Amino acid sequence: MFFLKELPAKRMIEGYTARYPQADADTIERALVMMRDASLLVRRIDGFFAAGGFSQLRFLVLIVIDREPERDSLYMTEIAARLDVSRPVTTRTVQSLIKAGLVEATGHKDDKRQKLITITTAGHARLQQLLPDYYALISEFMSGRAPD
Amino acid sequence: MFFLKELPAKRMIEGYTARYPQADADTIERALVMMRDASLLVRRIDGFFAAGGFSQLRFLVLIVIDREPERDSLYMTEIAARLDVSRPVTTRTVQSLIKAGLVEATGHKDDKRQKLITITTAGHARLQQLLPDYYALISEFMSGRAPD
DNA sequence: TCCATATTGTTACCATGGTAATAATATGGA
DNA sequence: TCCATATTATTACCATGGTAACAATATGGA
Numbered sequence: 363m364f365f366l367k368e369l370p371a372k373r374m375i376e377g378y379t380a381r382y383p384q385a386d387a388d389t390i391e392r393a394l395v396m397m398r399d400a401s402l403l404v405r406r407i408d409g410f411f412a413a414g415g416f417s418q419l420r421f422l423v424l425i426v427i428d429r430e431p432e433r434d435s436l437y438m439t440e441i442a443a444r445l446d447v448s449r450p451v452t453t454r455t456v457q458s459l460i461k462a463g464l465v466e467a468t469g470h471k472d473d474k475r476q477k478l479i480t481i482t483t484a485g486h487a488r489l490q491q492l493l494p495d496y497y498a499l500i501s502e503f504m505s506g507r508a509p510d
Numbered sequence: 511m512f513f514l515k516e517l518p519a520k521r522m523i524e525g526y527t528a529r530y531p532q533a534d535a536d537t538i539e540r541a542l543v544m545m546r547d548a549s550l551l552v553r554r555i556d557g558f559f560a561a562g563g564f565s566q567l568r569f570l571v572l573i574v575i576d577r578e579p580e581r582d583s584l585y586m587t588e589i590a591a592r593l594d595v596s597r598p599v600t601t602r603t604v605q606s607l608i609k610a611g612l613v614e615a616t617g618h619k620d621d622k623r624q625k626l627i628t629i630t631t632a633g634h635a636r637l638q639q640l641l642p643d644y645y646a647l648i649s650e651f652m653s654g655r656a657p658d
Numbered sequence: 659t660c661c662a663t664a665t666t667g668t669t670a671c672c673a674t675g676g677t678a679a680t681a682a683t684a685t686g687g688a
Numbered sequence: 689t690c691c692a693t694a695t696t697a698t699t700a701c702c703a704t705g706g707t708a709a710c711a712a713t714a715t716g717g718a
Contacts, residue, residue, distance in 0.1 A: 363511070363705070364552055366570055367594040386649070393551060393648045400548030403541060404512055408674095408706095417674080422514055438697060446515040448676060453698060455674090475683050475696040500541045501534070511675070556676095565704080586667060596706060601668060603704090623666040623713050 363404065364397035403503050410499055414492075419447065419455050421496070424464065424489045427481050435480040437470070464488055511552065512545035551651050558647055562640075567595065567603050569644070572612065572637045575629050583628040585618070612636055 404418075411417050426444040427436050436444070442452040456479055459465040464485035470476035481489070552566075559565050574592040575584050584592070590600040604627055607613040612633035618624035629637070 364548070364555075365567065365593045365595045366574070367592055389649055389652045390645055393652050396544055397548045397552060400512070400545045401552075404545060404549075407512075412673090412706095418512070419674080426514070439695085444515055445513045447513045449697065450677085450699080451675065473684070473696085477697075497538055501537055504537045504541050560676095560703090567704080587665085597667065598669080598707085599705065621666085621714070625667075 363401045364394075365401065366394070366398060399507055403500065406499060406503060407496070410495065411492075416492070417455075419445070419451070420459055420464075421489075421492060423452075423455055423459060423479075424481060424485055427465070427479060428486070428489060435468075435478045437476050437478055439476075441479065459485070511549045512542075513549065514542065514546060547655055551648070554647060554651060555644070558643065559640075564640070565603075567593070567599070568607055568612075569637075569640060571600075571603055571607060571627075572629060572633055575613070575627060576634070576637060583616075583626045585624050585626055587624075589627065607633070 407418050411421060422445055423441055426441060427434070430436060438452055438456065439449065441456065442449045445452070447455075456465065456467070460467060463482060465479050465481050467477045467479055470478060555566050559569060570593055571589055574589060575582070578584060586600055586604065587597065589604065590597045593600070595603075604613065604615070608615060611630060613627050613629050615625045615627055618626060
């Protein structure tokens with residue numbers, strides 16, 4: 363997360379960057395605007411999921427399994443890789459999804475270390491229920507934002 | 511933070527949004543790209559500050575006090591408001607800055623509840639030391655990113 | 659004036675991200 | 689074959705965001 367309600371005036375960034383020619387003020391300002399807008403949107407999304415006792419990461423776990431072509435399940439490590447999140451966080455998130463009955467785990471047929479995660483019927487239902495509101499929230503947020 | 515290494519193909523978003531005309535696929539994709547890029551940049555910045563035993567939020571507290579026109583100090587609530595961060599987090603962050611000797615607190619002249627936070631000489635030095643690398647990091651990140 | 663209400667900063671606690679270390683299992687080269 | 693090494697998932701713990709509740713203090717209307 364990045365917080366700074368009022369971004370620095372471009373004049374101020376220029377004052378800082380004048381000594382360092384590799385950092386031009388326009389680029390810095392674009393980055394600060396991006397981080398602030400993204401943080402506000404993430405905060406809104408987190409609030410949306412938290413209100414339903416859920417979380418964005420749990421939702422994204424369902425998404426990456428659901429959208430996998432040719433397959434309907436993924437191993438823990440594959441989920442971590444597709445989400446670019448650490449494996450301990452994947453463990454915790456998937457366990458909460460199992461507890462909620464939205465996914466289930468089965469063992470690999472010969473590698474006993476691996477766990478195959480599959481979305482349950484309830485998980486698919488939850489995903490379909492959340493998607494429209496999720497997209498509507500993003501769409502509504504973006505409509506109130508200056509174009510890039 | 512938002513994680514999803516591979517964003518959904520626009521075709522997939524269209525599949526989801528076809529039923530919900532208010533959410534057009536281009537807008538959604540733009541939001542997902544923004545959140546992913548911003549999360550990657552924030553992660554890089556957090557790593558940069560953590561490597562020096564610091565944090566982005568501590569840095570931003572110094573920034574908002576330093577850049578305040580006509581004044582060289584701010585009250586806790588003012589810091590929280592300018593950073594759009596909760597007051598408990600402000601308390602904790604400012605306390606760590608005090609412990610590090612980078613800011614100091616004095617009381618309001620008649621309102622005994624309020625605390626005035628001022629940057630010390632060491633704090634100004636730290637700020638000047640961090641700024642060039644901070645801007646260079648952002649600049650370098652943005653140069654490897656597709657334009658909006 | 660004085661008491662209900664608001665405000666300031668803090669504490670306590672929860673959620674969710676990370677890294678380091680570990681146990682169980684697989685693998686591959688001597 | 690078998691032992692060093694790698695990989696998978698997990699546990700333990702840390703950092704940093706949040707809200708709820710609190711004590712101290714200020715304020716304003718009856």
